[in-house]
Amino acid sequence: MASLYNQLQMLKVEGCSISPLFINDNSTDATCEKLMEMNVQFLDNPINIGIGGTVQLGFMYAFEKGFDFAVQMDGDGQHPPKELHKLLQPLLNSEADVVIGSRFIDKVGFQSSTLRRLGINFFSHLNKFLVGASIKDSTSGYRAYNKKAIFELVEYYPDEYPEPEAIVYLTNKGMQIKEVSVVMNERVMGVSSIRQFSTIYYMIKVSLNSIFLHLKMRSNG
């Protein structure tokens, strides 16, 4: 966490000022105290609300502060801040509303395991089938959004394993999504929120969520 913050602090993107936000989702360890010690911008959830609600809270914060762009990034070292400019460039050029950092375009950096890639591929195809979005790295959580997209995300963001479903949502809302190549690392600490046992459950749940959401949004016009 501290090393990520240091990297973020040193980070400069042409024409942007960056304001990193940390959110403690009611961790039982001393995360919150640590954040206070580091003297950074942070939010502290009163109860555990899970990944979706917490990421959405970040969007609510960005919306409230009137930021032009919001970036979400895994805190476990998978997403190197030095690649950030690649995500922001299409937003600055107004080429897209949402930019997703992808490992699979140029196939450089950490590529994940075969099994995981299979899953990611499956969601890619599901998204393509549902909304015609061709996002290769469908589960990537390294994403940047403009104001228009932030507004939509404050309205709705999926609860659990939100990444693939968010693509369905944003596409249905008419957002332009662009995928850019970034180099990712292997996570240096912590475990993925997607573990072995629950993989099948995860796949089914995300698929159903995506399909239900799509049908709901289609029927509401």
Place this chain on the structure above:
Amino acid sequence: MDKIQIIAIIAVAFFIGLIARFIVKGKLRTEYSIIWGLMGIIFLVFSLWRRSLDLLAEFFGVYYAPSLIFIFFFFMIFIFLIHLSVVNSKQHEQIKKLAQEIALLKERSSNGSCKV
């Protein structure tokens, strides 16, 4: 009076007492008090007046009277469980929203402190 009828009446009395207690203590919302109160009354009628079930079965043309109980209560319980799932899903969203608002408020009011 058969043994089973006495047991049934005692059980129903216990059930009604339980519901009454929850209502008095304000632990049940009115809509649920109505549902469970009605259930209690239905149970009471069946336990006091044994022939009622047979008459009802005859009326509906059900040959084996107890199966009427199963079909009726399965149906009721199913509907009620679906209702509770809907309520639960709604509350899940509401609680999430509240927690998010609190987190934002905490930041605004104390600018970065842990707990409230």
